[in-house]
Amino acid sequence: MSADPIIRIRDLETRFGTHTVHEHLDLDVERGEVLGVVGPSGTGKSVLLRAIVGLKHPSAGSIEVFGRKLDTLGDEERRSLERRWGVMFQDGALFSNLTVRENVMVPMKEHTNLGPKLSAELADMKIRLAGLEPDAGDKFPSDLSGGMRKRAALARALALDPELLFLDEPTAGLDPITAAGFDTLLRQLQKSLGLSVFLVTHDVDTLNAVCDRIAVLGEKKVLAIGTIDELRAFDHPWVQEYFGGPRGRAATGH
Numbered sequence: 609m610s611a612d613p614i615i616r617i618r619d620l621e622t623r624f625g626t627h628t629v630h631e632h633l634d635l636d637v638e639r640g641e642v643l644g645v646v647g648p649s650g651t652g653k654s655v656l657l658r659a660i661v662g663l664k665h666p667s668a669g670s671i672e673v674f675g676r677k678l679d680t681l682g683d684e685e686r687r688s689l690e691r692r693w694g695v696m697f698q699d700g701a702l703f704s705n706l707t708v709r710e711n712v713m714v715p716m717k718e719h720t721n722l723g724p725k726l727s728a729e730l731a732d733m734k735i736r737l738a739g740l741e742p743d744a745g746d747k748f749p750s751d752l753s754g755g756m757r758k759r760a761a762l763a764r765a766l767a768l769d770p771e772l773l774f775l776d777e778p779t780a781g782l783d784p785i786t787a788a789g790f791d792t793l794l795r796q797l798q799k800s801l802g803l804s805v806f807l808v809t810h811d812v813d814t815l816n817a818v819c820d821r822i823a824v825l826g827e828k829k830v831l832a833i834g835t836i837d838e839l840r841a842f843d844h845p846w847v848q849e850y851f852g853g854p855r856g857r858a859a860t861g862h
């Protein structure tokens with residue numbers, strides 16, 4: 609663990625009523641790394657993401673992002689921190705009544721004083737950066753394929769030039785070739801923009817192609833964290849089956 613992680617979580621507890629999702633969960637995400645987060649369905653990967661970005665209030669423990677404890681911040685400070693990260697939710701969460709360009713302009717309207725013309729030009733840049741054709745900006749989400757919608761959601765997550773990107777299942781529902789294209793794009797963007805990335809996924813190919821380290825969630829906490837090779841050597845039934853089973857072996861070339 610470095611002295612200066614971009615996300616530091618200590619002793620986190622989250623719950624819904626009497627259902628405890630996380631308990632005594634510790635996690636560091638280092639600056640400049642892509643951390644993949646895996647684990648069986650329902651172990652709380654998405655809830656963890658939501659807790660970090662402030663959409664789910666923890667019942668105990670601390671979450672620091674950029675060295676700041678989120679629950680101690682005033683509204684203004686919080687908003688200025690929020691500008692420094694981008695989030696791509698599981699289903700893309702695009703506004704269906706807005707064009708792709710307008711979707712990408714939403715965070716700009718919310719967080720900057722840029723006029724409409726400049727926002728639109730910047731949005732078009734993000735749309736191209738996410739690998740969409742320029743004419744995609746005028747389309748509505750319902751006019752796009754699943755892969756294009758993911759790219760539009762990525763363009764919106766990049767709207768404010770974030771240092772930190774949160775991605776929830778970015779390749780879910782894509783065919784393998786489209787998913788591989790998205791993985792390549794992610795890795796290129798992460799490297800060229802120097803991003804730190806918190807990436808929830810079930811996709812072993814994505815873990816292999818994109819992630820520097822992987823955290824395995826289970827038993828309400830981070831069960832194991834490390835590179836794919838380190839996790840392959842980790843003695844836990846789910847971890848063994850996930851990385852050592854046929855799909856895991858095929859994806860990691862073992």
Ligand SMILES: Nc1ncnc2c1ncn2[C@@H]1O[C@H](COP(=O)(O)OP(=O)(O)OP(=O)(O)O)[C@@H](O)[C@H]1O
Pocket residue numbers: 624629647648649650651652653654655656
């Ligand atoms: N709004 C909510 N109200 C009540 N329970 C919730 C809510 N959101 C999530 N949960 C519960 O929290 C647990 C963790 O959910 P979460 O969506 O984080 O799992 P996950 O690991 O992301 O699963 P998957 O891999 O299937 O997406 C589940 O038991 C879920 O039912």
